[in-house]
Structures are given as structure tokens and as C-alpha cells.
Amino acid sequence: MPFIKLNRINKGGAIVLNTTQVVFIEVEGKSTTVHLGANLLFSVEESPEAIAAMVEKAEAAPIKAALLESGVGRATG
Secondary structure (H helix, E strand, C coil), X not given: CCEEEEEECCCCCEEEEEHHHEEEEEEECCEEEEEECXXXXXXXXXXXXXXXXXXXXXXXXXXXXXXXXXXXXXXXC
């Protein structure tokens, strides 16, 4: 259950969201709205592309760590 941290527009400050609860993301005017289950929604500063990249990175991190720890994967870079 990875989490991402986004910056809220309406109330200011940060919000931490569980990535498995994100239903969809949309752009409304100049703001991005993240829709979660149970009819929750938040307007945030980040673009949909940036949010998608954060979610992908958060979801892939445990898999990558497990592969590296098992010796199947090899750290590059």
C-alpha cells in the first residue's frame, strides 16, 4: 500500500494519499482533481502526468527492492 504526497490547492498544505484508493485524476481549468473511493476528491497543484509518475514509482519500488534483495536483479547506474 504505497503512499504519495501531494500539495492541496483549496486548503493549502500537503496531503498523503494511499495509491490504491485513487479512482481517477482529471484536470479542471488550472487545477488537477484526484478522485478517491467513497466520493472523496482533492484539488492539487501537481499535474496528472506528475501524479502518474509518482504512483508508478511508488508501486514499482517494493518490486525492485525485492528483486535486488533476492539477487535476481542487479543495481544499475
